[in-house]
Amino acid sequence: MQPFIAFESAVVPIPRNNIDTDQIIPARFLKTTSKLGLADNLFCEWRLDPDFILNTPRGKGKQILLAGDNFGCGSSREHAPWALTQFGFRAVISTSFADIFKENSLKNSLIPIVVSPEVHAKLFTLPEDAVIKVDLATQSITLPDGESVEFPVPAFSKSCLLEGVDELGWILNKEPAIAAFEASHPAAINTLA
């Protein structure tokens, strides 16, 4: 994993609540055995509309998605953050995120940024070319008028992202604790039996 570095970008607003993972990447594209090749089908049904923002110049080359409440609800498919990051997004701003999507995003260097309804509403009114700065180290976004807004990130996820450490490597280092737990907790089942 690459360490996460602060960046600036204009935002791509999709003013819809409850955007589910079936919209982000429909199930028929989940037959792949690879993580790659998903960007072309990000929001593919909505992209059939030529006026949908990802089909317009405003939707190209930006790194921040601005969406309505409860982004990423529905299925646990990690293909959703894979598709978003492969398209170029590095952060999604909303008032809330579905639990599994949030966890999946943090593991893929896609920052789920939760802001208050007031800040959320303000972001939707920004001019098209307004640039937002996202800084994970200070857990803040900076708006064009200089207003700085903090956002929550679990401390552990933050240090993993800033240092480019993946969780699995960290857990593997805790092997003695896992072995000790197993020694004192005999398994209830044996699927090989």
Add this chain to the structure above:
Amino acid sequence: MPSPLTLSQKVWNSHIVREHADEPSLIYIDLHLVHEVTSPQAFSGLRERGLKVRRPDLTVATTDHSIPTSDRSLPILDPIAAKQVDQLAINCDEFGVPCFGVHSEDQGIVHVIGPELGLTQPGMTVVCGDSHTATHGAFGALAFGIGTSEVQNVLATQTLLQRPSRTFKVQVDGTLKAGVSAKDIILALCAKVGIGGGTGCVFEYTGSAIRALDMEGRMTVSNMSIEAGARAGMVAPDDTTFQYLHGRRHAPKGAAWDAAVARWKQLPTDDGAIFDHELSIDANTLEPMITWGTNPGMGVSISGAVPDPRSIADALQRDAITKALEYMGLEAGKPILGRPVNVVFIGSCTNSRITDLRAAAAILKGRKVNPNVRVMVVPGSQDVKRQAIAEGLPEIFRAAGCDYREPGCSMCIAMNGDQLQPGEYSVSTSNRNFEGRQGKGGRTFLASPQTAAATALSGVVSDVRSIL
């Protein structure tokens, strides 16, 4: 005296491998269920790092999402799906994971086979790369869906880094009326709290109406916890749970059974335990429920009307209803009853168990489905299929004019060719009505097996109580 704990807190506490300030807890996983869609990249990750599956004896795989529900003696025609199904077999073989593949007698939807094999037990932690893992919470297990990175973590270490969820008690008291079922309880909850209402929480379903449900009904309720935003939903184990489990293949036997039951009896929430949130549903007044919109929280009583967006103040919410009505081709303020449908789908991890098939068959027996409706009945597993044959259910479905198919996820997720055509309407017993979920441009009304069967007969959305 120790402070009183909830069911989910007890299961959580007994699975902590390591706890440290500023770190999520490292939680041990008792049962890891695997399917073909969310696991290939995780196995590839193990291979790249030279890792093994730590506990293949706590892992079990099956194929359910991508496989056809037509004649299984034929090859899979979709080459991409065929490759994914083959890859699961290759991965399981290489890593020593037991796999119930296409031709296994134990194949089925992952959330149907775990319980029926006795693998899912009270007090366990259960995960799967699938959001409907919440199903297993019906047994008093802490069960939740995970992403593929976490699938990889569990394969390699049998643990997960997790933060505890808030607790949310859902109290359902009273007696369900004829024609009203477990599905209506959970659709009512989704409608009440909305699709994000349980975010960050574990639901605990309790009350006399939950106690009165059989295990299949409890699984239906727990299954759709995620549709109200909660990653997990649990029911405290009781005699109904123990009777269901007793004698199943992987359930404890002999003295181990008695010891397990004694342990499981300690799991229910202590008196005086405090929940972060509470809500109640009156089973006495509950009607059959149906969704009208494009998420499972957009539901009403079957006799109700589609909402009118003009009555909503918040702009984004108003817009959401307007867009949903547009997609669904429905008019604000109009009833749903009487809407013609093209397809009825009875199946999915929510409603494909033997009791669901029995409930639908009881309504369809000796009757004919409307000739304008294609009715698909898809049992959840090979075991359900065998039970159904023993009870003569396939004959009832076929005589009524239904298409009775092979076990799998089928048109719930429409990955395998079972799908709606653009613009078609379906009453489905599955769990999601998102845009395009059951096929590009397809329009889904979620409902119970009884409502689905009544609709199959009339060809229009129907209140099953009118024919009971």
